[in-house]
Amino acid sequence: MYDRVLVPTDGSETVETTLEHGLRIARDNDATVHALYVIDGRVVRSADGDAREELEQTLESEGREAVDAVESRALEADLEVVSEIRYGTPHKEILDYAEESGIDLIAIGTHGKSPREKLLTMGSVSERVVDNAPVPVLVVRDEN
Numbered sequence: 001m002y003d004r005v006l007v008p009t010d011g012s013e014t015v016e017t018t019l020e021h022g023l024r025i026a027r028d029n030d031a032t033v034h035a036l037y038v039i040d041g042r043v044v045r046s047a048d049g050d051a052r053e054e055l056e057q058t059l060e061s062e063g064r065e066a067v068d069a070v071e072s073r074a075l076e077a078d079l080e081v082v083s084e085i086r087y088g089t090p091h092k093e094i095l096d097y098a099e100e101s102g103i104d105l106i107a108i109g110t111h112g113k114s115p116r117e118k119l120l121t122m123g124s125v126s127e128r129v130v131d132n133a134p135v136p137v138l139v140v141r142d143e144n
Helices: 015-030 041-046 049-076 090-100 115-120 124-134
Strands: 004-008 032-040 079-089 105-110 137-139
Touching: 015 032, 015 049, 015 105, 015 137, 032 041, 032 049, 032 090, 032 115, 032 124, 041 049, 041 079, 049 090, 090 105, 090 115, 090 124, 105 124, 124 137
Parallel strands: 004 032, 004 105, 032 079, 105 137
Antiparallel strands: none
16 A cells, blocks of 8 residues: 655654654555655755855754664664655655655654644644645654
């Protein structure tokens, strides 16, 4: 049923819980796990000239650590894994990646924001993915 499971990661602790569910589904279906980290281009562009390069390097390093963590867990579970770091608007890049890679399921975490927090942040990445995904989305609520 599921041959390719996408687990977008931001490196947060929430991903750990999401990964447990995503890996279980991947293992049950002998699926390939796809780890994706998106460097938010809006954040990079908003930085001053001198700080921009340093910020970009920091975000790339964080992204590499985040996908490495997913890769490591998938390999421990004897699953095939593909990882990628992209630049852009997170929800758009997740959706584009899903379509381009033939993803069958997206397993994504949420921080369980209050309505006020949602308003302040203009909605969450997970909500936008759910609203626009061409495939099923498993949303895993943060346990904290």
